[in-house]
Amino acid sequence: MLSQETKDIVKATAPVLAEHGLPIIKRFYIRLFEAHPELKNVFNMAHQEQGEQQTALARAVYAYAENIENPESLAAVLRNISNKHASLDVRPEHYPIVGEHLFGAIKDVLGDAATDEIIGAWAQAYQNLADVLIAMEKALREKSSEAAGGWTGWRPFIVKEKRPDSSVITSFVLEPADGQPVMNFEPGQYVSVAVDVPALKLRQIRQYSLSDMPNGRTYRISVKREDGDAARPPGYVSSLLDRHVEVGDEILIAAPYGTFHIDVDATTPIVLISGGVGLTPMVSMLKRAIQNPHRQVVFVHGARNSAVHAMRDRLKQTAATQPNFKALIYYDDPLPTDVEGEDYDRRGFIDLNGLKDEILLSEADYYICGPIPFMRLQHDALRRLGIDEARIHYEVFGPDLFAE
16 A cells, blocks of 8 residues: 555656656657567557657556546556556566666656655555556456466467458458367457567557457457558558468467457447447447347447448348347448448438437447547547446557547
C-alpha cells in the first residue's frame, strides 16, 4: 500500500509531469531502445514513428496520478492493459526495465527539479501499479494455459485459407502447426499476430479481432491493408500479410484475449455500431448472439461503398433469414452501381440521432468498433441520446487516444 505522503507527492507533482509529459516520454523511448533494442520487437514501431505511442503513454501516466486516491476507478483500464500485455507476451522482467528508463527520462528532462523525494515517490507508485498488472497478467496467462487447446507465449499457425472480403480487407483462416485443438474465445476478442518485417529488420506484433465463431480447430482474422497517405505511411504488418503471406505460410499467434465481448448468456438486446474494418469483431458477436432466437440484435455499419464493404453478402443473408436481426448500412461515397435500398440503406455518415427508433431498445448494450474519431463520435452521440456510460463498450487496438 502506498503511504499518504507518497500519494500527496505524486498528486502534487503530476501537473509538472503533465506539462513536460511528451518530452519525458520521448526521452524514455530513446533511452529504452538504446539500452534494450530487442524491445523494438514488442512495441509498434509505426506508432513510434507517428508519435502516437508517446502521446498515449504520457496521458496514461497523468491519468494514473490523477486517480491515485481512487485506483478502483481505473479497474476497467487496467483490465484492458493487462489483456493487451498478456497478448503481447509482456513479462514481469520487463517492468523494472521500463521503470529504470522512465525515471531516468524524468531526471534527464526535469534536472534538479526531479528531487530524490519526488523520484522515490513516483518509483513507489510505479511499483505498486506494476505489481497489480503483473498479478492480473499472471492470472490471464494461467487461464489460457489451463484451457482446453490453450497456450501462453507464441504458437506457430499455418495459413489454411486466404480470401479477399473487399478491395482492402482480406480474411485468413489459421490452423495450429502442431495439428492440436485451439482454445475457445469470447465473441469480440482478438489475437496478436507476430511476423518478421524485412523493411524494419524487426519482428512486429499487431492485434486482430477474431471474425468468426469458435470451432476448436481454427481461427479467422480479417485484416485491412493500410495503404497510407500523405500523413501516414503504409501499414508494415497489414501490407505484408496482404501482399506476401500466402496459404501454407507460418505465422506466430498469441492466445485470444480482450475485454471487448458480449455476454453470451444475456438475453437483452445488443446494438453493434461499426465503421470500416471495425465490423470484424461484430461478425463474431452477431453469429453468437443470434443463436438465441429471443435476443434482438441491431447492426449499424458505415463504409465508403460496396468495394470496401467486407462481408456484406453475409450480413444481407443473415438479415433475410433471422427475424431477430436488423442491419442498417450507410455508404458515404456510394459507387454509381450501388443501389440504395439494396446495397445500402442510407447515404452519408452514420447518424444515430436519426436512428433513435431503431436503436433505443430497453436494457440494450452498445458496442462500437472502428477508427478512433469514429468511435468518439458514436460514443458522444449515444451519450446525448441518454445511454448510460456503463452500457457503451469499445476497444482501441492502437495507443488509446480515445479519452482526451
